[in-house]
Amino acid sequence: MRRYAGITTAGLALAALVGICIGSALYTFDFAEGTSYLSNDPKACVNCHIMRDQYDGWQKASHHANATCNDCHVPQDLVGKYYTKAEHGWRHSKGFTLQNFHEPIRITPESLAIVNNNCVRCHESLTSEITSHADPVRGLVNCTQCHSRVGHGPRN
Amino acid sequence: QNINQRKTEAKQTAFKLIDVFETTVDPKQWGKNFPRQYDSYLRTVDTQRTRHGGSEAFQKLDTDPHLKAIFDGYAFAIDYREERGHAYMLSDQRETERVTKKVQPGACVHCHASNTLAYRKLGVEKGAGGTIEMPFASKEGQAQLFKGFEEMCKMKFDEATKLVEHPVACIDCHDPDTMHLRVTKPGFINGIRALAKSSDPVPHLPSIERWRKGDRSKDYEPNVEATRQEMRSMACGQCHVEYYFKGEGKLVTYPWMNGLKVEQAEKYYNDVGFSDWTHARSGAKVLKAQHPEFEMWSQGIHARSGVACADCHMPYIREGAIKVSDHHTRSPLLNISRACQTCHSYSEEEISSRVAAIQDRTKKLLDASEQAVVDLIGALEQAKKDGMTDEQLLPVQKMQRAAQWRCDFVNAENSMGFHAPQEAARILGESIDLARQGQIELLKMQSGKTPMKPTASAK
Amino acid sequence: QNINQRKTEAKQTAFKLIDVFETTVDPKQWGKNFPRQYDSYLRTVDTQRTRHGGSEAFQKLDTDPHLKAIFDGYAFAIDYREERGHAYMLSDQRETERVTKKVQPGACVHCHASNTLAYRKLGVEKGAGGTIEMPFASKEGQAQLFKGFEEMCKMKFDEATKLVEHPVACIDCHDPDTMHLRVTKPGFINGIRALAKSSDPVPHLPSIERWRKGDRSKDYEPNVEATRQEMRSMACGQCHVEYYFKGEGKLVTYPWMNGLKVEQAEKYYNDVGFSDWTHARSGAKVLKAQHPEFEMWSQGIHARSGVACADCHMPYIREGAIKVSDHHTRSPLLNISRACQTCHSYSEEEISSRVAAIQDRTKKLLDASEQAVVDLIGALEQAKKDGMTDEQLLPVQKMQRAAQWRCDFVNAENSMGFHAPQEAARILGESIDLARQGQIELLKMQSGKTPMKPTASAK
Numbered sequence A: 001m002r003r004y005a006g007i008t009t010a011g012l013a014l015a016a017l018v019g020i021c022i023g024s025a026l027y028t029f030d031f032a033e034g035t036s037y038l039s040n041d042p043k044a045c046v047n048c049h050i051m052r053d054q055y056d057g058w059q060k061a062s063h064h065a066n067a068t069c070n071d072c073h074v075p076q077d078l079v080g081k082y083y084t085k086a087e088h089g090w091r092h093s094k095g096f097t098l099q100n101f102h103e104p105i106r107i108t109p110e111s112l113a114i115v116n117n118n119c120v121r122c123h124e125s126l127t128s129e130i131t132s133h134a135d136p137v138r139g140l141v142n143c144t145q146c147h148s149r150v151g152h153g154p155r156n
Numbered sequence B, C: 001q002n003i004n005q006r007k008t009e010a011k012q013t014a015f016k017l018i019d020v021f022e023t024t025v026d027p028k029q030w031g032k033n034f035p036r037q038y039d040s041y042l043r044t045v046d047t048q049r050t051r052h053g054g055s056e057a058f059q060k061l062d063t064d065p066h067l068k069a070i071f072d073g074y075a076f077a078i079d080y081r082e083e084r085g086h087a088y089m090l091s092d093q094r095e096t097e098r099v100t101k102k103v104q105p106g107a108c109v110h111c112h113a114s115n116t117l118a119y120r121k122l123g124v125e126k127g128a129g130g131t132i133e134m135p136f137a138s139k140e141g142q143a144q145l146f147k148g149f150e151e152m153c154k155m156k157f158d159e160a161t162k163l164v165e166h167p168v169a170c171i172d173c174h175d176p177d178t179m180h181l182r183v184t185k186p187g188f189i190n191g192i193r194a195l196a197k198s199s200d201p202v203p204h205l206p207s208i209e210r211w212r213k214g215d216r217s218k219d220y221e222p223n224v225e226a227t228r229q230e231m232r233s234m235a236c237g238q239c240h241v242e243y244y245f246k247g248e249g250k251l252v253t254y255p256w257m258n259g260l261k262v263e264q265a266e267k268y269y270n271d272v273g274f275s276d277w278t279h280a281r282s283g284a285k286v287l288k289a290q291h292p293e294f295e296m297w298s299q300g301i302h303a304r305s306g307v308a309c310a311d312c313h314m315p316y317i318r319e320g321a322i323k324v325s326d327h328h329t330r331s332p333l334l335n336i337s338r339a340c341q342t343c344h345s346y347s348e349e350e351i352s353s354r355v356a357a358i359q360d361r362t363k364k365l366l367d368a369s370e371q372a373v374v375d376l377i378g379a380l381e382q383a384k385k386d387g388m389t390d391e392q393l394l395p396v397q398k399m400q401r402a403a404q405w406r407c408d409f410v411n412a413e414n415s416m417g418f419h420a421p422q423e424a425a426r427i428l429g430e431s432i433d434l435a436r437q438g439q440i441e442l443l444k445m446q447s448g449k450t451p452m453k454p455t456a457s458a459k
Ligand SMILES: [Ca+2]
Pocket: B053, B054, B055, B056, B082, B083, B084
């Protein structure tokens, strides 16, 4: 109960912060730094109970020891990182506050591209041969087409 | 994505030991740059049997005695074997009694050899413009290819086969400059274009759906428009398809003008009035189906889920610090851990039993369907002996044709139903219905009763 | 899940407003503790149609005219509707013309009411020891249950139905103390024990496989041995199964002694010499299949992958921070996002088209199979008119029985093939083969030819 109440408060606080941001129509890094959303601690994500399944899944999946949420879900170049965080922070908070998102939660194609780039980032040398002949137009076969379980285990 | 590509392209050049060109047919040369792929490619000489497949070239006519009756009067009743690895495709074709005892055209070479260069050379010889050094995708390159293709199809097999010397090779699937996948078989390029023009839904081939929404003034171009994942199936669809030799020119043609399903191909053959042979016992004008793997895969849940031939038949294999595509194309059941387990988290044993359950159901219905077709053939044979004319028998012969086509479509498809389990069963159910209705109609004719109207589903 | 469970269990105690007991049948009472589950349970009154299912009680005899011919002479030719939500089970049973125009036994009540308590009360009345306050799982509790069950089965329907007042209720599936799932229907408990004793492989019911490896001296006990995931299907398998009323005592019995497959149930019925009725037109002793959802699901890939009925028909819905099981059991096609998308990451549209592809294939074969059966019935009817005797016709009547049983098994199963697509198609293929062979045999008999031997697959 206590934890649950705590989460709700955090969520509301975050939502309120986001609200202020709309007010000023500006995403600032100040806002960003100011919320736990931007830390690399997986707990920051699971603060939101809606991320609970993914958190549980991640704990059981093969990458628990190798990668945290942000290693996979956020681009690792600085600009991209903070842009993505701001954009996600906004969208997720909005979703959480309004409760108007599609359930079950679905990764967006943009987010999936970020994830795939992160797979390659860590596994670059192993996959160099299969990525090197990638057709510039056709691109890569998504790693997650075959390895969709590495982050969160099987869906079922 | 772009970042990764740039980084890794650097790597590639580092390993590039020799240059390969459109004129480099010998895989050994390519293998100098890509020894891992080459080594596994060579392993297609291996022979290992699975329950319904594998790579041991046993005589199907012995293991399945119904086939002799079904193919009576046709070359397939002489010699019909389980297919094996790519390494054998050229020699198996040259040695089959279907070739040594019957006359075959140069068309056969289309799928049993590396012929990209052979076609182009022949094309140039026969008056297509340009030189064979010109890019494959150039207007001239394509004109040469198609010219040579047309010319070779109508040659005699014995002469045509002298123009080639390797089984399918790197150059047939890869661009020598970039190593990108490509399709090079003219029969496939024609076929997929015809398919694009049809209205058969192809959710598993999104680039075709996209092309259809465009202005359609230019032909669909697989080498430009298909996604990488689609190419990982089209590369195989070049050859693993139903085909026939069209007209006097014996042009290798895929019957996809109405779509990929069994009854759509049938409609095409009926419309153009084609049959492979006249059945020796029944007098029916019948069809032989050939390895419609691409078509059957297209009806299955894997295709629909974006799973390509290469995912299962050429899974990635880790070699030391690097993973590469296993070029030892073979039964995935010999390689379950790589072929299936990345996507399906069950034990190897469990995965084989799932496949076995599917294949056993198919086999059971297939046996029933073959039996029904053989019974109908027997009944027709007897009716002829009893003095009925081909004219009288025509409606029933047509039912044999339809029943046999469906039975054979599943039988000739090499996965024993796995590529599309329910579709395979549906086809066999229809085959049984048609064959048995044929017998009924015949008995009614013989006993002077009015023949029944075949039901809608079995028209 | 464990975390969620812990959370909700914490909640549960927190919110427990009243105590419920083995004697608390009224779901309203339980609903005070679990308002969310109760609210959704009440929504089973909704009616919304899907392409092949849904919850609008239309008359099947009108939408599918073949059925009147197939069920001729049986109550199902009078009134046979699409089934709807659980809220209606009691009234629909009381109002069907199968009950109002024909005499039915108390056995019917087994699956159309909350009868756990009614059985026990009747049991006590009829001399089983103990009181109804004793635990359900106690020796006495069980003896009461089975005694009452046996007694009620042989009562008249009109009297038996007076003993119950609620459709299936919380108490039929839940232990009032712990809320754990349980099975309470004696017919199911007997059936699953018989299944355990058979040797039919049941990879989807691991606790049975485990029991089989044990000493087998004590009966298999679902409420103790089944895993939670198994219980999420067995709760439904209590009623969504093929059954018959055994002997004079009209005991509700599930024909699982040889296994769950269509031919295993058939073998059981053949061995005990059971038939539902004698066909009015053909004189054949035939069977009616009834809602074999549990059996068909058992043959499918979902069961094999550990996916339970409740996963699709009672998916979790999130309410704030907790997830509850949606007690509005209905077609998952009315609830795709929750029912399917937790496991399948495709759009709702894509998921419906996949289901449509499966159901369309099934429907097409089902139509062909019904047509074949109707043709055979017509042929037999004519033969009788022409003076052939039942003795002469017996072999063909048997073929009708087998063909019709298979056709009906798929037809009466309510997913239009979805629960096991290839198995459904296989069954229909066999049905067609048998019905058509029946016609052939008859024609041969009539024309004095030696009847063919039915093939192995179609014995
Ligand atoms: Ca083979």
